[in-house]
């Protein structure tokens with residue numbers, strides 16, 4: 259049996275580069291400070307034009323959120339909810355569950371907050387990855403339905419109790435939500451320039467100190483040491499979902515971590531990566547996963563109808579290496595390498 263396991267923290271260098279730019283282009287109040295940390299099972303890189311205490315507060319906020327949202331930490335609210343304890347959830351946990359349910363609904367379950375039984379059966383949150391029996395997958399699919407999560411919140415007293423078998427996975431949204439909260443915190447501390455990378459999910463605050471936009475590179479899913487292009491953003495997030503980020507190989511077949519909730523198997527939608535660009539990390543993180551599951555035709559239709567309401571654009575790489583860019587971001591995107599590019603218009 260040939261078995262391989264991979265995690266790729268793409269775009270990590272971007273924050274470092276931007277940090278140097280902040281250092282050398284310094285003006286205004288504060289100075290460029292940077293911290294690299296490991297949390298939520300990933301490398302995080304926070305670069306702020308501010309104070310060391312801003313980094314301390316950001317780091318604490320990330321640890322606190324991880325303690326609430328982790329599926330593996332026995333003390334976390336999500337762990338206790340998944341073990342069918344009746345939990346009085348914190349405001350943050352309630353907020354993210356509600357948002358995840360809304361996004362599950364509007365994507366018709368392409369992204370589904372209740373996918374955890376399937377993700378767990380594949381072993382994606384533990385050390386032992388494996389291909390589950392088809393019978394097992396079909397049995398567990400009966401529990402995948404975000405409506406059962408929506409119905410579990412007791413609005414009167416804020417208690418939360420899931421039905422037997424139903425379990426929550428916030429893996430497709432938690433880092434985006436956390437990034438939003440960190441940016442809010444930095445803003446409230448008076449920070450005007452920051453770029454943070456939470457495992458390759460990039461959140462930007464303002465512009466660089468030289469008033470130019472941040473330039474974020476997007477990994478080539480076929481060669482993760484290179485890039486398909488760069489996108490210029492300010493006050494926006496750039497969040498990517500891709501099969502290359504977390505996968506294992508068994509008997510010559512690659513199995514990745516983005517599950518199609520309609521089959522229980524890794525999504526086989528003809529795409530290699532989907533990058534969302536928008537104002538909300540929570541929204542973009544959830545939608546990057548949902549778009550990956552939908553595939554090009556369905557995501558194009560979804561984006562044409564809902565892209566404005568959710569303030570998102572997308573950069574997609576398909577199986578043939580063609581890059582698709584939605585019209586709202588095309589002028590800010592610079593293609594690299596010899597990929598062909600097509601613009602998705604409404």
Ligand code: AMP
Nearest residue numbers: 368369370373429430499515516517547
């Ligand atoms: P992302 O990297 O943001 O696309 O999120 C992928 C993670 O979200 C996986 O590691 C799973 O924990 C979880 N996940 C996988 N497929 C889905 C899905 N269809 N809906 C919701 N969460 C998912």
Ligand code: MG
Nearest residue numbers: 430543544547
């Ligand atoms: Mg996501």
